Amino acid sequence: MAKHLSISLNEMRVPRILEVWKMGVVNYSQTLKLQEKLTSDRKLHKITDTLLSLQHPPTYTLGKRQTDHNILVSESELKAMGAELHYTQRGGDVTFHGPHQAILYPIISLRDIGIGARKYVEKLELTMVELASLYGLKACAGQKGETGVWVGRRKIGAIGVRISSGITSHGLAFNVDPDLNYFKHIVPCGIADKEVTSLQKEVQQMLIPPEEVIVEQLISCFVRTFDYTDVVSKDVSSISLDN
Template sequence: MAGLRRLEVWRMRELINYAEALHLQSQLVERRRRGGADVLLSLQHPPTFTVGKRRTVHNMLASPQELHAIGAELHMTERGGDITYHGPGQPVLYPILGLREMRVGVRAYVEGLEDVMVEVCKMHGVDARGRMEKETGVWVQGLRKIGAIGVRVSSGSITSHGLAFNVDPNLAHFDHIVPCGIRDKEVTSLRKEVSPVVPDVEEVTEQLIQCLAKQFGFAAVVDMEPPSFS
């Protein structure tokens, strides 16, 4: 799908506040625009709800007081997609890539992200697929969403935001929203699908990283020391 290239991977070992990750993405997008490297941010967020650029806040079911009670934040973003939840136990990948140099269109890019999560599901014996009824993301048996996608493309071809894969998050937190604006389907996790097996979040994260690199034709995955937010 893409030429063989080098991908810098920044693995964040601690939970990263959503606003801090957003700021870092904007810096990396600008660096990429000026000819910098393709980068993949790998992280997890504390409990966080995000609303896409369509501002579908009507799909938030919880009051500010309820969000405060569970220690969650609400953020407005400029990515595509509807409302979603991020939290511990859910690996998030934010690729900062140049689609023009990869010769990949936006639709093919989104479908590639779906294929990454489908492949990881297969590694764990879970039959999942993307491109469900024009809804982005990855679904188990067409009924239960296990992976979400929301992307932004700026400066004509540079990506940010990305994918979130439910390994073992607190699924009860999804009850505070209409996930992705879809009322008639459930949210699931890898742990729920492979129970009683408890999947290792770090192992699954590494599988996601390697599958993404392969999906988009990167020849080398190079670990970089992430910045400190202290």
């Protein structure tokens, strides 16, 4: 009888499902609306945990503290260079999003996972640290007050999150090979004495794989770090987000 009742821990493990939306390049305002909708749906248990994987056209965003003084040029100058400016309700300071930057926006229930806000941010940092390690980079989380991921004194990954009723939105941005000149127009994350870097800059002449491969690696690092057992991928790059 005892033999038949013996169940391994793996067999008892409750499956944890993550749906990954691969979205391509998406306008920032559209993404804000989508995150609001998905956050509401996740609170009502209409959807499972969802991860948005995407890029933005050149975009500067401010967190809820609205630290405008860390933007070093006027909004009209930003527009002239083809960049948008958005105010958000996420944590963190001013940052830049643009082409060749891998962005993940998790819409997940921290209550279901059983972790708090600090641990969540640490796991996002670990996700990017693990990706950097695949390319021989010794990245690490920042010191106190320096949320994100660093290679030495150079920031390679930014984090800005919002948590509402235990549901997350916004997330992380890892610099694969963006135009770093965009960061010269701001005080990135409010830290004036440190540089911003990218994967391509750090590995120098080493040939990195195509961007879509790196994005897949980042998603895989996220899945492992957050211990998901099942992943469902959804290509929504051709779907209109207006509705």
